[in-house]
Every structure is written in C-alpha cells, then in structure tokens.
Amino acid sequence: MLKLRFFASLKDLTGESEMEVELKGETSVREVFQQLKTRFPRLEKYEPVLLVAVNQEYSDMDSLVAPGDEVSFFPPVSGGAR
C-alpha cells in the first residue's frame, strides 16, 4: 500500500486528509497522480503547480515510490492574509 496525504485545498477537493492506495511495485508519483485524477478530475489544474513530498522530503512527479512510502501533495498557497 502507498499512503497519500492531502493538504489545504487539496484536502477539501478530495474530501480526505489521507488515503491508502494499492501499489504493486515501484512506480512514479506521476503515475499515481494520473490514477488520482480519474477519481478526482478537479486535480487536473493543480498538476503543474503542486508541491510533492515523498517520505517528508521534497520531491517531484518523476520520483519513484514503492509500497510503504508516503506521498504528500501541497497546493500553492498565496495568501498573505490581506
């Protein structure tokens, strides 16, 4: 299993702060994200601007993940609380 975590607006969008997905072997974060998009099409517009972390380290969509890893997705946050 692969653990996914969503923050801020992504948590609202998916309705979950975390979820687990089945993972057979090593795959890229991008591939995981493609599957997520079929379930949550509104994720599409976030794809170019997401921050991705694998096991609490900054990563990107090309990073490889394996069962047992944790992937976190962060949206861009722009407010300065005007």
Place this chain on the structure above:
Amino acid sequence: MADRYSRQVLFSDIGEVGQEKIRSSRVALVGCGALGSVSAEMLTRAGVGKLRLMDRDFVEESNLQRQSLFTEEHVSKGVPKAAAAESTLRAINSEVEIEGVITDVRWDNIEGLCRDHDIIVDGTDNFETRFLINDVAVKHSLPWVYGACVGSYGISFAFESGTFACLQCLFERPPEVGTSQTCDTVGILGPVVHVIAAYQVTQVLKILTDQSPSRKILQVDVWNGTWQTLGAERAKSQQCRCCQQHEFRFLEGEETTRMTRLCGRGAVQVSPQQKGPPDFHDLSQRLDKSGQVDFNQHMMRIQIEGYEIALFADGRSIIRGTEDISEARAVYAKYIGN
C-alpha cells in the same frame, strides 16, 4: 535603553555579537497585511537597524481581526497600511529606522526598493510579486523568506539561492487563477498568521546573525493540529531558468499585468505606466457633482455609480464594485482618465 534587548542577548545563539548584527541590519518587507504586520512588529521589537515596509492598500475593518498593527482609527480615517504601520512601529521602538512606502511593488520599482537591504521578507498576497522578489533576490544574491497562509493552513521557507533552491526551482511559474485559495474566499484564522510570521522572523534572525536558516519547508494547519516539515536540501533544480540560467522574466516586466483583479474582493487594481501624484483638489472638484468624494494627503475615495474608487498618491487606483478587467478599465477611464 540598555536593558531593552537583554533577554534576546541572553539567548546564547544571538548574544551581544548577534544583537549587534541585528542592530546594523536592513530589512525590506514587501506587503503589510496580516503576515507583514506580525513580522514587522517582531522585527521592530528585535531591534533591526532599518525596516522598510511596502504596501499598496489601505486599512479596512475586515483587517482588524488579524492585522495586529492597525486600529479602528486607521479604518475610520482610511489610512494606507504602510503609513499606519510606520506610526505604530515607531511608537514601539524609536531606535529602529522605520520607513513605510505606499506603493505597489512592481517589476519597474522593486530593485530600487529592495536591493540595498540584507534580506527581503514576504508579506505579499500573490505569486506574481513573489516571483518578482525571487528574481531580485537571485540577481542580487539576497536571501528572502516566503510565507503564506489561508484558512487555518500556512507554509514558509527561507530561500538562499546560491547553494539551495530558489522559488522557481519549486514552482516553475505562478499558479493559474483559481488554483490558489484566497483569504477572501475561504477566510483566514488569526493564529496561523502568527505561527507563519514567527517562523519567518526566526529564519530572518538566523540569517542576519550569519547562521543557517532551516532547510525545511514548514507547513502547518493550526486547526487540525498537523505540523510537517519537508526536507528541501535537494530541491535545487539544475534546469531552473531563474537561478541557473539567470533569466529574470518577472523583473524584466515580461510577466507583468497592469490591471490586477483582486479576487474575492470585488475589486480591480489599475496601475498606470505614467505615474505621478494626481491633483486631488482638482479631481475632487471635477467629481464632486457626480459622486461622493473624500481625500487626505495619501489617497482619495470616490463613490460613484455603485463603484468605489480609491486613488492613491502614486497614481494607482483600486476600483471596487467589479472584478471585470474591462469594466474596471472603463470606470477608470471615465472618472480618473489618463
């Protein structure tokens, strides 16, 4: 006031030597909303040498819940935030050289405003300005500290681009309109502002005293109680157009918009290319018959046909009552002109 900084000096990682470095430092703070207010107060109390704060807006009632430098009097008088912050901060610490600049920080003025400082602190509310700050910081080898919050969630990171990642290593470009929530659409909780500002100012104090800031991106949700740091030591991109190829597209005005939709506020900002102090007396006479006009030395407010136009001394306007760029352009042309 020999005792003034004694508790900070007792903190061994600062000490007398660190305090002297803080005292001789020059800090540029871009944006004086909630994050900017809280950061400015901490920096002023910590005893930085010079603090220049820049903001384009004026104080409104809905700011008071979290923007700690402002009062009801500032609201009723419609004081620009930079001016209000300057007077509050001077009363807190007269030893600090405080300079409030009422301006919209843009590609054509940011270098002059920020270059001669030791660090830039982010108190902005939009990515376009952050990409500008990043360009200036990389070009002039200045550190800067990003901070942002919305709802109960906030994020912060200290950029030192020489060795480590710059903003464009993390995000190739600003997000599209609609991909980042704003405080005007989902609200903002006061406490998260203080958490993020506290983290930002801590990084500033470390950098000013020649110590390494955290290399981790902090993200926190104060309501849900989640607090996570992400290691970012390997985030530097070898293909980065900004810090690797030195293409400063934002600073060169290639990515600039003159009309800015202030999303969620029902307003559009108009920044004319030709800037000069408008003649408030002349304008008020001109507009007095068609609407309600008030002005002071900093700005003018015009209520007209369901719109409110705030015209600032630097020539910029905020038009409330529409988020439509062309409508705002028309209102501007009709009442203010070129």
